[in-house]
Amino acid sequence: MKPILVTGATGTTGSATLQYLKVKGANVRAMTRDKAHAAGFEARGIPAVVADFGDPAALAKALEGVEKAFLVHPPSPEIPQHEKAFIHAAKKAGVKKIVKVSIIGADLHGALHLARWHAEVESCLKSSGLAYTILRPHSFLQNLLANVATIQHEGAIYSDNGDAKIPLIDARDIGAVAAAALTEEGHDGKVYHLTGPAAVSFRDVAQAVGKAIGKDIQYVDVSDEAARQGMMGAGFPKWLADDLVTLNQLGRQLGVQQPTSDVDEVLGRPAHSLADFARDYARAFEMEAVG
Ligand SMILES: NC(=O)c1ccc[n+]([C@@H]2O[C@H](COP(=O)([O-])OP(=O)(O)OC[C@H]3O[C@@H](n4cnc5c(N)ncnc54)[C@H](OP(=O)(O)O)[C@@H]3O)[C@@H](O)[C@H]2O)c1
CATH class of the missing domain: 3.90.25.10 (UDP-galactose 4-epimerase, domain 1)
Incomplete structure (x- = not known):
């Protein structure tokens, strides 16, 4: 079983995704920019890698041998550049699928910067040729x-x-849906409104x-x-x-x-x-x- 790379593993949705993947017995690899956090993951028995979205060499190393990835970036103007670089690097490394955290109302012409930035990445992911699931919480x-x-x-x-x-x-439900999309059939090409x-x-x-x-x-x-x-x-x-x-x-x-019913439908339980x-x-x- 090849590993699933979890970016943003110390963050709100990444840590939840990691936790649900562990419960499912998945082979995970946590990504963080911080050596001390990486050591902390390793001490808990979770393989970890130190990488920054802005560092192509570190990203290529983080993606080596990876089959699927959870992609999340903190809210910042670097979302389009960093996430698109990640998608291209993942494709080059032979990754098969990406589950991306976007935002409700993602839209290239939306009123929010975040709506526009996430829409740009969604469109890159959809045309990448990789399998994908988009989470719009x-x-x-x-x-x-x-x-x-x-x-x-x-x-x-x-x-x-x-x-x-x-x-x-609750971001825990985003992590649960991400873990389902990364380990179960039937979620490819889906956009979930969470x-x-x-x-x-x-x-x-x-x-x-x-x-x-x-x-x-x-x-x-x-x-x-x-x-x-x-x-x-x-x-x-x-x-x-x-x-x-x-x-x-x-x-x-x-x-x-x-509310939508997407969380219930994916998880078979209420949010x-x-x-x-x-x-x-x-x-x-x-x-x-x-x-
Ligand atoms: N909050 C909301 O209500 C809401 C709603 C809808 C959508 N969203 C979307 O959700 C996303 C944020 O998710 P979140 O709250 O889970 O994020 P988060 O808690 O801010 O965590 C993101 C993690 O990314 C890592 N990171 C930061 N900069 C990095 C870089 N340059 N390279 C590699 N890793 C980096 C950090 O970990 P290290 O320091 O360990 O590297 C951080 O823990 C945003 O894209 C936002 O638009 C948020």
């Missing part, structure tokens, strides 16, 4: 962990979502997190400009803050965005709910990140 529930500090210190979650209801997805099981508002989020940690949490609706300034103050680049404000404006216009997520991550919401 909605916003992750794990993004809520960015609110830990205000939850702890002010009992509040600030956002510009208004009353929009969004089918937020959502949670229900559309939830940020008031629902505040209530669910509050219930899970036994504390009263309020949702505080802020203006787009305040949200943009808050994100930039927290270190988000302007293009990303702009994308997220645009996304939330769209969400408010749409009102309710309905994790907001309540599941809040319960399972209660400790993370109670502990402030250090540094």
Whole structure:
């Protein structure tokens, strides 16, 4: 059994994919840029390779003997260049299939930078001649962990979502779907739109997190400009803050965005709910990140 390369193995969806692949007994190879993280994987019995998408030689080595790959890149303007380089390198190395994390609403003419960048890569992957599965997830529930500090210190979650209801997805389900697409038949050429099981508002989020940690949490609706300034103050680049404000404006216009059944159909079980997520991550919401 040739290995499955998992890029972004230390990240949110990559770590989940790796975990589900291990449960399935797959032969995996974790990719990270960090030697210490690679050593950590090896210590846990997971073969690992150190490579950067921007380093063709390291990428070629990472892809040696690989049969399939999970492709994810952090949100950055380098998505098109890095992911297309990965697809070309994979083809050259004899890789048979790529499962790519894209974004809901990927569109070459979309309003978001991320929608356009992912659409560009999707089109490259579709015309590469490789087998593929494209995962287009909605916003992750794990993004809520960015609110830990205000939850702890002010009992509040600030956002510009208004009353929009969004089918937020638990990234663990993205990993489970990716693992299925990498190990089971029937997923080639498919584009999955991945959502949670229900559309939830940020008031629902505040209530669910509050219930899970036994504390009263309020949702505080802020203006787009305040949200943009808050994100930039927290270190988000302007293009990303702009994308997220645009996304939330769209969400408010749409009102309710309905869930899809793709997670249920692939996994044969429902996606994790907001309540599941809040319960399972209660400790993370109670502990402030250090540094
Ligand atoms: N968050 C959302 O709500 C959402 C919704 C829909 C779609 N998406 C899409 O999901 C993707 C992000 O997924 P994620 O949250 O799982 O990512 P992530 O947690 O940011 O992890 C990505 C991993 O990639 C590795 N990495 C970073 N730069 C690299 C480089 N130059 N070369 C090789 N590896 C590199 C990092 O690991 P090392 O430091 O160990 O190398 C990092 O852990 C984005 O493309 C985004 O558009 C996100």
